[in-house]
Amino acid sequence: MRLNKFLASCGVASRRECDNLISQGRVKINGKTAALGDNVNADDQVLVDGKEVTEQKNEYYILNKPKGYLCTVKDDKGRKTVMDLMPQNTGRIYPVGRLDYDSEGLIILTSDGELARHLTHPSAEVPKTYLVKIEGTITEAGLNPIRSGIDIGGYVTKKCKAHIVETNKEYTKIHITLTEGKNREIRKMFAAIGKQVVLLKRIKIGDLTLRGLDRGSYRKLTAQEVAYLMAL
Secondary structure, three states: EEEHHHHHHOOOOOOOHHHHHHHOOOOEEEEEEEEOOOOOOOOEEEOOEEOOOOOOOOEEEEEEEEOOOOOOOOOOOOOOOHHEEEEEEEEOEEEEEOOOOOOEEEEEEEHHHHHHHHHHHHHHHHOEEEEEEEEEOOHHHHHHHHHHHEEEOOOOOOOEEEEEEEEEEEEEEEEEOOOOOOOHHHHHHHOOOOOOOOEEEEEEEOOOOOOOOOOEEEEOOOHHHHHHHOOO
C-alpha cells in the first residue's frame, strides 16, 4: 500500500497532509526515513514522530457545532475546540473542513483520511448548504451577483445556488449552496454586495442534515451515511 494512503487509513491526517509529514522527514519505515511514493506492507513498522501507527477501524461522527468553538483538534491559545464537545473515548478523529469561530452547524469528524480528502478537495465539488441571515432586506435579483460568481478580493467565486427563505424589514434569511470552501467565503460574498452576515449555519452536506441534533450534540454516522458521503 502507498505510504500516504496507509497513514491516512491510520487516522494520521489526510493524504496531502501525510505527504507533508513524509517530506519533512517525520515518517520512518523499519527505522529508515521514508520518502514520497514509498510503499508499506503488513510486516513493516511505521513511525510518525517516533510513535508507531497502525491501521484502525475508522470512526465517523456528525456534530452540530455551536458558535464559539474552533474547528481544530487543539488551540495553542487555549480556546474551545469542537473536540471539547466529543466523548473522551473517541479515537484519533479530527474535523473535516472548517466552520469559522462565529459560524455554526454541521461538521463531520472522522479518522478516515480518504473521506476527509473527498469532502474537502475542490475537484469533488461536494455541495454544502448554509442558512445565512443578513441585516436588512434584499431581493432575489439582488442575489444574482452571488449566484453568478463575485470577486471577494482577488478571487472570483464559483457559481452557486441561493434563494430567500424569509424576509422582513429587519433581516433576510437565505439558503446558499456552495461547491467550494474558501476561508470566510460566504461572509466575503455578502460583504461584496454591501450586506452584513449576522448568522451563518451549515445545514446540509449533500442531503445529510442536522435533523434531531441540538446545538453542541453529536451522533455516529451510519454505514449508509458514510457510503453516501463517499459517493457525493
